[in-house]
Amino acid sequence: MAEPLLIPRPEGLYCPSGNFYIDPSRPVARALITHGHADHARAGHGHVLATRQTLEIMAIRYGEDFAGQRQAYEGPLSVGGVDVSFHPAGHVLGSAQIAITHRGQRIVASGDYARVANPSCAPFEPVPCDTFITEATFALPVFKHPDPADEMAKLMASMRAAPERPHLVGAYALGKAQRVIMLAREAGYDAPIYIHGALQRLCDYHIEQGIPLGDLRPATMDKAEARALREALVIAPPSAFSSPWVQRFADPVISFASGWMQIRARARQRGVELPLVISDHIDWVDLTRTVREVDPSELWITHGREEALMRWAELEGRVARPLHLVGYEEEPE
Structure with a gap:
């Protein structure tokens, strides 16, 4: 044989x-x-x-x-x-x-x-x-994933409805974070997007490869600056949401971009207020x-x-x- x-x-x-x-x-x-x-x-x-x-x-x-x-x-x-x-x-x-x-x-x-x-x-x-x-x-x-543009529209609508609250989106460092950023740009969001330090090098690499991510700024401000942040979109790896880093933001809308967000129980377990069913x-x-x-x-x-x-x-x-x-x-x- x-x-x-x-x-x-x-x-x-x-x-x-x-x-x-x-x-x-x-x-x-x-x-x-x-x-x-x-x-x-x-x-x-x-x-x-x-x-x-x-x-x-x-x-x-x-x-x-x-x-x-x-x-x-x-x-x-x-x-x-x-x-x-x-x-x-x-x-x-x-x-x-x-x-x-x-x-x-x-x-x-x-x-x-x-x-x-x-x-x-x-x-x-x-x-x-x-x-x-x-x-x-x-x-x-x-599992039938919705159109990612429709999910991004939910995020944009939430930001318009609650402009006084920063929106923090959990997204894996490679692929998902850059996808969320690009979807936001395609939805017409041209304001600065703040990113956790763990995302910086991979976002820089995508830009070097010719992938336009727009104006990205580090989400490394001190607690006073973070608490003053309004109408802001912040992207971070999921692990950041169980760390002291997240506590610097005042009354944030916690979101997570994942195919698993179709399971509402998972969203509740993670304390996710705005689940986004976006999968790679x-x-x-x-x-x-x-x-x-x-x-x-x-x-x-x-x-x-x-x-x-x-x-x-x-x-x-x-x-x-x-x-x-x-x-x-x-x-x-």
Whole structure:
């Protein structure tokens, strides 16, 4: 029997023929990385292959010595005799699906992906394959993400209705924060946007990459200045809302931008007054549409709601298997 092209291991997805891992959760000798989020891109590998932007994002987050060696993907190549290519995933800046082909078999590891328009990164590119590995973060029929522009309209309406209260929006440092800023600009908000210090370097990097974020200012003012802030939009990582930093603002409207905000109980648990259902992950409708479009012989499912997608695949007459990989969730920021 021929050796499998890709094997789930405790470290992550392993390709024996090429002797490399895809998005390993532990340090390995050779890693191929789909994107820069901390649950997929970890420091300490011997050699890392990723898009140039993902490598630069990892250097920002972990330091220049985050790996023994690094190689920017610049087109199809062979790794240990296995053909490898990267294709846009539509998730965050630099994100890519990784296609590996060997002995007539092609597997595509999507990493995290999305099908909605996102001006901060290249749109998702469907890649025909024998096996498609999909995330299942929001793989339940209940998850149908609304139009991000409509969610941003809610924020703008709230700011007009309560101009005396600063609006603090929780957003992950890579991707979501810049997406919220760009949505606000597209909605016509041209005033300064204040950002938490944890977002500064990644916002600067997006600007360097030609992504217009407008007038950004640091939300590092002292308590008196913060309490005097009115009609202001402030973006911060979710972790900041459980720190003393948030207490410097007088009567803020607490908001959070996430696909999980569709679950009202989660919003209440976080003390979120204004939930914004804005996600950089695929929802149920787009996930099932993507599987039909790619039309793989096998569907492998990682990190998320595997049971519903397994049942859907069964009803569709598709071969599917859960990989039960651990360590891949939303960023713990």
